[in-house]
Amino acid sequence: MGASAEGLDDGLSLRTEMRRARRRRLGQLALRLLNHRSFLIGFVILVFFALVAVFADLIAPYLPNKNNYRDVLTPPSAAFWFGTDAFGRDIASRVIHGTRVSLGIGFYVALLTGIFGTLLGTLACYVRWLDALVMRTLDGLMAFPGVLLAIALASALGPSAINSIIALTVAFMPRTARVVRAAVMVVQGTQYVEAAQAAGAGHGRIIFRYILANALSPVIVQLTYVFAVSVIAEAILSFLGVGPPPPAPSLGNIIADGRTYIQEAWWIAVFPGMAIALVVLGLNLIGDGLRDIIDPRQSSQH
Amino acid sequence: MGGDLVVAQSSNPPSLDAMTSSSGASRNITMNVYETLYGFNEKIEPMPILAETVEISDDGLKYRFPLRKGVLFHNGKEMTAKDVKASLERYRKVGATGSLLEPVESIDITGDYEVTLTMKRPTPTFLEAFCSPRAPAVIIPEEDGAAEVNKTSLVGTGPYKIVEFVPDSHVRLERFTDYSQDTRYDGRDGFGGKKTAYLDSATFRIIPEPGAAVAALQAGEIQILDQIPVPAARRLEDNPDIDLYENLQWAFNVFILNTNAPPTDNPKFREAVQVALNMEEIMGISTEGLFNLNPGWVYPGTTYDVGDLASAGYYNQADTARAQALLKEAGYNNEEFTILTDSNIPEHGRSAVVIAEQLKAAGINAVINQVDWPTALKLRMEDTGWNGWTLQMGIEPYLGPVAIMSTLTGKRPHFVKNDEQLDGLYQELITGQTSEERKATFAKMQTRLYETFSIIKVGDSGLMQASRSSVKNFKSFRFPRVYDIWLEN
Structure with a gap:
């Protein structure tokens, strides 16, 4: 490395220049995303639900688990926007809090799936002898349909929010790991990775700075789908009684409470159902937008 | 025909x-x-x-x-x-x-x-x-x-x-x-x-799904529905194709406390649970409005009816302050209170949800463990791992005191650890020569249940049936x- 003051200066300015360029690229990316109509719609929907989830305590007019047997099964009104259920609980408040539970579970599943999927996918690819072992194990897991595996795991672990997250993560992680592995394989063969290796870069630096940085875009797109599917899967688990135990107001629980009364009190199941539909729509729109713009395979087709 | x-x-x-x-x-x-x-x-x-x-x-x-x-x-x-x-x-x-x-x-x-x-x-x-x-x-x-x-x-x-x-x-x-x-x-x-x-x-x-069963009745695919959810019955009241049958003395809703596992092994704690509960709310919600409040352990008007004997000051109190004082006396330290319930019998699950909310309001750390009915029957046979169990007793109250008390005495009563005094009274009950003698013994047993608080009578629930x-x-x-x-x- 150059030890002279001049060389150091050059290095510094080059680094600053690169940083500026990266910031410029990010700005352009944000601009392109915001100009992408379906991404924007999805983004607005998701931000709306995220705010509802975060500020649930402030927005909800009632406590979500407050029983009131004098007001059971009342239709939507000014006092109860979305009506009440068989316990006299306010559906609007439950849907608001349910958004928090369901989005929370979806978010953590996406996050954990991302972390473990990336870790395993990268390891499998980077450490050659692990590849067969890891991938065959994941193939084994993938032999089960994701939701079915999650149901089986959740019933084995017992009904709770954390167990739902674990079950869904295990169910959806193999797919993510595959996507990561495929992306890493492409990047691993590129000349700049070889160049970095030749320059003596350490494993950590190669993996994080050169491989993952360039392989993550398809993973991010994939994770928006994992998020969406997890919200639906959480509803399925709760509906079957292996999600967060009652009286927790997850969206699936509210729908499950409402199924008996669908003819007498449609509002119990319809409003949380709409919330799920909107959240999933938002996530899918975001995913589509991201895929159009940042996934290199897709953008190369433009 | x-x-x-x-x-x-x-x-x-x-x-x-x-x-x-x-x-x-x-x-x-x-x-x-x-x-x-x-x-x-x-x-x-x-x-x-x-x-x-x-x-x-x-x-x-x-x-x-x-x-x-x-x-x-x-x-x-x-x-x-x-x-x-x-x-x-x-x-x-x-x-x-x-x-x-x-x-x-x-x-x-x-x-x-x-x-x-x-x-x-x-x-x-x-x-x-x-x-x-x-x-x-x-x-x-x-x-x-x-x-x-x-x-x-x-x-x-x-x-x-x-x-x-x-x-x-x-x-x-x-x-x-x-x-x-x-x-x-x-x-x-x-x-x-x-x-x-x-x-x-x-x-x-x-047909496990009540909604599907009601739809099948309306469509004429079935002619008799063994149990119809009350809101559906109310909706069909004016339907000329449907007849409804209301059976008000169908079952006892009870809340059983595990006398073997902490914190419910402490009678003071159990007393706190008893006085914290609002029976009207539990019954109203769990039976969808088809219920009678009854602190007694037989149906009113039957041979062994001793009325609300011994229940004054304990039944349907909804007294949070008194419950909190009792919890303090019991030295309760926010230990988990696990309510075992199931998803197959809707009255069980709904009771558990309402009871949990009422106990939380009194400062008890109540959590619900909802499983399927066969699992609940298995878990409740465990000596620990659960504190409360919501149950509808259908046939025992119909049969009278001997049948009810046989589930609360002997080696393995519903509340796990037997009460010797109650066991003794049970022997006295089944060997009583006349119904007067037996009634006097039964009165002592009801009194005993309001001293031990090992099983809590919540109320009498009805059954709604429907036919074409x-x-x-x-x-x-x-x-x-x-x-x-x-x-x-």
Whole structure:
């Protein structure tokens, strides 16, 4: 490395220049995303639900688990926007809090799936002898349909929010790991990775700075789908009684409470159902937008 | 007359071997197929069904049962004393409540059509216990006497015979054309009487989803719905095609506390739970409005009714402040209070949710463990791991104090650790010579329950049944009787 003051200066300015360029690229990316109509719609929907989830305590007019047997099964009104259920609980408040539970579970599943999927996918690819072992194990897991595996795991672990997250993560992680592995394989063969290796870069630096940085875009797109599917899967688990135990107001629980009364009190199941539909729509729109713009395979087709 | 009837119920019958199951889902079907020597009439008094009568010796040690002659089994053979002996001997071994024959020393054939039971000791409550439909002591052919559980030929003497059983789907019954009517009576009466099979066939369909069952009733796919959710019943009230039947004394809703596991092993803590509860809210929500508040351990107006004895100041208090003071006294330190409940019987789950909220408001760290019904039955047999268990007792309160108290005494009472005082009173109850004596003992037992707080009486819940209006002469009872009813268009 150059030890002279001049060389150091050059290095510094080059680094600053690169940083500026990266910031410029990010700005352009944000601009392109915001100009992408379906991404924007999805983004607005998701931000709306995220705010509802975060500020649930402030927005909800009632406590979500407050029983009131004098007001059971009342239709939507000014006092109860979305009506009440068989316990006299306010559906609007439950849907608001349910958004928090369901989005929370979806978010953590996406996050954990991302972390473990990336870790395993990268390891499998980077450490050659692990590849067969890891991938065959994941193939084994993938032999089960994701939701079915999650149901089986959740019933084995017992009904709770954390167990739902674990079950869904295990169910959806193999797919993510595959996507990561495929992306890493492409990047691993590129000349700049070889160049970095030749320059003596350490494993950590190669993996994080050169491989993952360039392989993550398809993973991010994939994770928006994992998020969406997890919200639906959480509803399925709760509906079957292996999600967060009652009286927790997850969206699936509210729908499950409402199924008996669908003819007498449609509002119990319809409003949380709409919330799920909107959240999933938002996530899918975001995913589509991201895929159009940042996934290199897709953008190369433009 | 004639025609085919479909009855819908929510649970699969675990068995059609009637004497081995105390499940209501089984009883609904089997009581149309099998008969007992003695059973309860509509007023819950013992009446002879397959027996002509019973002669009890003065010392109370011999029960002579002459049998009705000419009664045919579904396999065409005539019922004789041999069949009765074989059935009762089998009941002793595999009967789900086989212990009711515990006071019986021997079962002897004393004639072609006569059986005599010899008792170890006089047991004044024996005949009533023998009538119990909980796991009925039905008479089956001698050939089935040695059959293992669920391995009988499913043959009985009733007005309908089993022709098809597809688990989790349906059980199909057909009219038994050679049925021997009991002409001593004018018509059906409780579990006995003169039964007339008008319908050609009756099919019991298993529809677990209440909403689906109601839709099937409205569409005319089923004619009788064993239990209809109350809001659906209210909606259909004015529907001319649907008849509703309200049965207000159907079950006791109770909340059982585990006296073996902390924090419920502490009586002070249990007292706190008792006074914290708002029974009206629990009952109102769990039964969807079909309930009576009743602190007593028998139905009002029945023989052993001692009213609200000993419950003053404890029942339906909803007294959070007092509960908190008691918790402090009990040294409660926010330990988890696990409520065991299930998702199959909606009243159980709803009770648990309301109770949990009320206890949380009193400062108890209540959590719900909702599992499926078979798992709940397994978990509650564990000595620890649960603190409260929501239960609807259907048949026991119908049978009266002996049946209820038998679940709360002995080696493994519902609340896990037995109470010696209550055990002693139970012996006194079953050996009481007259109903007055027994009532006095029962009064002491009710008082004791309001001292130990090991089981909390929440209230009496009703049952709503529905039928198509084409079903005639149906009357709500402990099981849907498919005889003496017919279809009219």
